[in-house]
Amino acid sequence: MKKLLIAVGGLMLAVSMSAQSQEGLYLGPSLSYYYLDSDRVVSGHDEAGVLSFNIGYRFFNDWALEASYGSDIAGEDIDIAQLNAYYWFGEDDGGWRTYAVGGYAYYDREGEKNLQIEEEYTHQLQAGLGMSNMITPQWEFRGDVRVLNKIRGEGKGSMWDASVNLGMRYYFNKPVAPVVVVPVPVREPEMEPETRTLTIKLNVEFEFDKADVLAVYGDELEAVANAMKVHEDITLELEGHTDSRGEEGYNQDLSQRRVDAVKARIHEEYGIDVSRITTTGYGESRPVADNDTDEGRARNRRVVGEMTFTEVVK
Template identity: 35%
Template structure:
């Protein structure tokens, strides 16, 4: 494979990846890279130092651990055996990489280890190709210019099992990370304090209502609903004698039995936010689903269906 083809494939991968509408990080992400390295050869092999150009592709097994496959071709290496021949060849490697820091954020140092296979020709006085299996170790630093585009600097050491020689390389690279499922921690919402002023003589009934909307066929609580849920939780903490029932609903699209289960999941998702994120006692929050049975808008229109995909709750308390 020619260097032009190798770089073309790697650059093409970067351009194709950049066309994705949504990028992600962490486990399941794919990482592509093009690199250039300075290859410092062992003097016993009578070769001048040269360059290695190529590309790599990796897959993140976890948020921090990736498995990377790389291929590069040597350039500007000459034999010092009197023939001054241009040494040609390639290096293929498979490495496990452990990253430190937060995916897609600022600087991420890393350590790597793996195996490589080198194939070179024109190395006097031998004829044909010289094949060597390497053990690889490395360290480096990635800097994420954006959440998914990064620059990299690296130092790699290799030791040949066949020739018992140790060599090393330094390099730089550019890469793109996309397609994973890393979820950023939800921002901490600081709800505004709710102040209630009671009537001087007669007790007053105060009430907080919750109306959380959902996307079609989804049961995930959207980020813009967290403030409303936080206000309800704060109210219940101010009045510890209160309890509530979280009621899930759907529009009429699809099978009624499926919609019943979907409404229960939606109610459960809001209950989980109240209990697990905002600290309301679990025994004070019940969750039920009513499926498509209780519409509040016309299911014949898109706007009406959007209104019916909801979770409702209400809490009342008596104050002096």
């Protein structure tokens, strides 16, 4: 018996752990080694080897119901019929799984005693633990150890037997690959960044009949240029104007020279591309103050521009 237990352990370690569990109808052979209660021995053997044929149905991947019939191939003369239930523990990860087995066994045994043929019919309950592994998608190896106890039959008193069982099962249904549910990450809604809208106004005034940009306007021009460097998508539109003194045609040309001078200053001193600056001269046609006073005429001699842009508040 010790040799058989060692063989069981070696075989269970050698079986591959690569396949899946199964469900559905199955059948297969098993080889059992029985160690019999001494009160049961008739022919002088307290051991028996039994070859059985098994048919069963496995459901929910964790339960199976199985019927089997076997006959001795060595030792005591035994025929045995069984009806057993199986339950597998733990998650099915494609490797070894531990199971419990329990059920009913019916012994029909013959033997010689004092030159007489004796028959014994015994009803037994059995329970045990084992391990199984799907060595291919449809072939399963099982190995377990069981104890059996007489509940009815010939003979007096309680009888205890033990068995070691090795078997193969073939499933007719091919395994269905498990459905793997991949969780979809839920993205938290992104917070809209806080923004603000800014407007920069430019107002450069000129001396009478001149188009020179005075140094006093350097800070205003620099502020405009810095904003255009940060916000490369914005453009600047400049408008040039004059007061009402002089010929209209001359004033039109003067207003254009003034607006071009501001454009050139922004480009040359601050590196802003000229393609981002548009210019228009309006001459004396759009005054903002009274041309009858010196103060009003000074306000009308001007180049103006305005930029509006949005930036993220840090």
